[in-house]
Amino acid sequence: MRVFTVTNQKGGVGKTALALHLALAGQEQGLRVLLIDLDTQGNAGITLTGDPGLAKCDGGAGDLFAGDGVQPLTTPSGIALLHGHQKLDAVDANFKLVDAVPVREAIRVLPYDLVVIDTPPAIGLRQVGPMVWCDLCLTPLEPNGYSVVGLSQTLEILSAARQLNPLLHSRTIINRHIRRSKRQKQYIEQIAARVELTQPYLCLHVAVADALDSGVPVWRFGRAARDTKEQWRAICGGLLGAPVAD
Ligand SMILES: Nc1ncnc2c1ncn2[C@@H]1O[C@H](COP(=O)(O)OP(=O)(O)O)[C@@H](O)[C@H]1O
Numbered sequence: 001m002r003v004f005t006v007t008n009q010k011g012g013v014g015k016t017a018l019a020l021h022l023a024l025a026g027q028e029q030g031l032r033v034l035l036i037d038l039d040t041q042g043n044a045g046i047t048l049t050g051d052p053g054l055a056k057c058d059g060g061a062g063d064l065f066a067g068d069g070v071q072p073l074t075t076p077s078g079i080a081l082l083h084g085h086q087k088l089d090a091v092d093a094n095f096k097l098v099d100a101v102p103v104r105e106a107i108r109v110l111p112y113d114l115v116v117i118d119t120p121p122a123i124g125l126r127q128v129g130p131m132v133w134c135d136l137c138l139t140p141l142e143p144n145g146y147s148v149v150g151l152s153q154t155l156e157i158l159s160a161a162r163q164l165n166p167l168l169h170s171r172t173i174i175n176r177h178i179r180r181s182k183r184q185k186q187y188i189e190q191i192a193a194r195v196e197l198t199q200p201y202l203c204l205h206v207a208v209a210d211a212l213d214s215g216v217p218v219w220r221f222g223r224a225a226r227d228t229k230e231q232w233r234a235i236c237g238g239l240l241g242a243p244v245a246d
C-alpha cells in the first residue's frame, strides 16, 4: 500500500483537484483506491458521488479516529471513499497528535493499493496526522506571495512530522501556473530556491474545474487542451510510478 496526503494551509491551491486526479489515475491503472476526505466541505466526496448532501452525513473519515473500524462508500468510479463532513472540525478539537499515530496502522491494514488523503486548508491534526500516516506528502502551490510565506510553515510542519515518520517523502507541485506571468516567474524562482519543484507545472485552465464538475479527470474531458491533459497525466503518472494512459 502507498499512502499519499495532499497538504497546504491555504485554500484554493488545488489540493482537492490533485487528490481527485491521483485517485482517478490510480483507479484507471487498476489499483484498489481509497480516498480519505478530511475537509469539512467534503468536496472530494461530493465530486466522486455526485451527492451534494454528503457533507451533512456523519461517519466517513471521522470514523478513523473513533477506533471502531471504517465503512468506506463505493463510488460510481469504483474508488472507495471515507467522506468529509461538517463535524470533522471536532477531530482537531478532541484529538492530539499522539492519538493520531495509531491511525497509521488502522489505514495500513485496509485492503487498498493506494490511499489518497485530502486535507483542510488549516493547520491542525487533520493536516499533520496524515503526514504521520503517509509515505508521500504533496504540496500544490499557486505561485504568489502567500505561497512563499506558507511554504515556510509547511516545511516546518513536515520536519515536525518526520520526527514521528522518518521515512516521509515530500514533493512540491506548482499549480494554476500562468506561463506568461512575470510575477509568477519571480515567485517560482523564490520557491525553487527553497525546494525542488516537481515537473511539469500545472497550468491554470478552466477545463480542470469543468472536468471535476463532470466527475472525470481532465485527461478524459473532451474540451481540455492537449497540453493540460498531458501535464496532469505526467504529474499523476510520475507520482504513481506508472504512466496514465492516453
Ligand atoms: N490548474 C487549475 N486550473 C483551473 N482550475 C483549477 C486548477 N486546479 C484547481 N482548480 C480549480 O480551482 C478551485 C480550487 O481548487 P481546489 O482543488 O478545490 O483547491 P483546495 O482543495 O486547495 O481548496 C476548484 O474549482 C478547482 O477545480
Ligand SMILES: [Mg+2]
Residues within 6 Å of the ligand: 015, 016, 017, 039, 043, 118, 119
Ligand atoms: Mg479542498
